[in-house]
Amino acid sequence: MTGKQPFEAVVADHAATVLRVCRAVLGPADADDAWSETFLAALRAYPDLPGDANVEAWLVTIAHRKAIDVTRAAARRAVPVADVPEKPAAGRADGRDLDLADALAALPRRQREAVAYHYLAGLPYASVAAVTGGTADAARRAAADGIANLRKTYPGPEPVGSARPEGETHARQR
């Protein structure tokens, strides 16, 4: 057996990224469940993972399938009611129209996935396409469309009093 690292190290290295991906694709309410399902399935399959495999891409692939499962389960649970509230209307107590998580949640699923897998997980578009199906070009277009839509709907961070990492530029064409 080659030197495969203990699974604890896999969790330490990738837990935060996979949680960001799950939140982006599913929203915060279902993200914890998807994360847990993903890492449990990964632990189960870990001994059979080839030693030279890209662990991040492997985890994103599992998370993608678990996210689909979670969405289907939620759809099955959903019971029609007479008076369905619409999505929360724009406009929040703090005066900002929409936060970035809401803006991301409002994207079409393919765009959300492409943005999450490319920008949050750092997968190249060919790997994104391997996860979602379709071509690398289609994944690139979905991510670009997603970012363009985010720029339209997300007004950006509060300019005053919001702590930003030092040295970060705020340049953002809108």
Place this chain on the structure above:
Amino acid sequence: MPANDEAEVLGLLRDLPEVTPAQLSALHDRLAESSQAAGVLDVAYRTLDTPVGTLLLAATEAGLVRVAYAAEGHDQVLESLAARVSPRILKAPRRLDAAARELGEYFAGQRRRFDLPLDYRLATGFRRKVVGYLPGIGYGDTASYAAVAAAVGSPRAFRAVGTACATNPLPLIVPCHRVIRSDGDPGPYLGGRDAKRLLLELEAA
């Protein structure tokens, strides 16, 4: 459509809610529990602070499989467990509750023998024979390397007994610290000579 500047997009996405250590810790705990329940946690481990330093305790479903001193390098020990037992390893303290409690009682002078299921799979051949004999040396007693060699039926193999003690996967629990040199010197120990002296003094009290 203009190509997105990657750095700029990453700056934009930094406005997503942050992932906190507390959130990750809660998810890790949940994984430790669910993997145990699902029977896919092959090796659970924790660390324990003791008078002889921080110990690593690791257990399979069968029992305690490894106790390691800090000097052995806990990361290397975990990598070795991944290679020799299974890479399905998580920090999951619950399986080690009894071992941690009994070791605490031992160092407090309140326990003279351990009552824990043990997994001897990391000791094979002659070493397994030696390691299996050692729990017969009682608390407060000692035996020489030569005496242990004779007791396991290979009187000339006292050096191999030394090697078996030096590679004991379950030090403290399997009391290789009670095997000393014929001239009374405690001799070497995988936890260091000071640790061996401390244990022998603890047991002599």
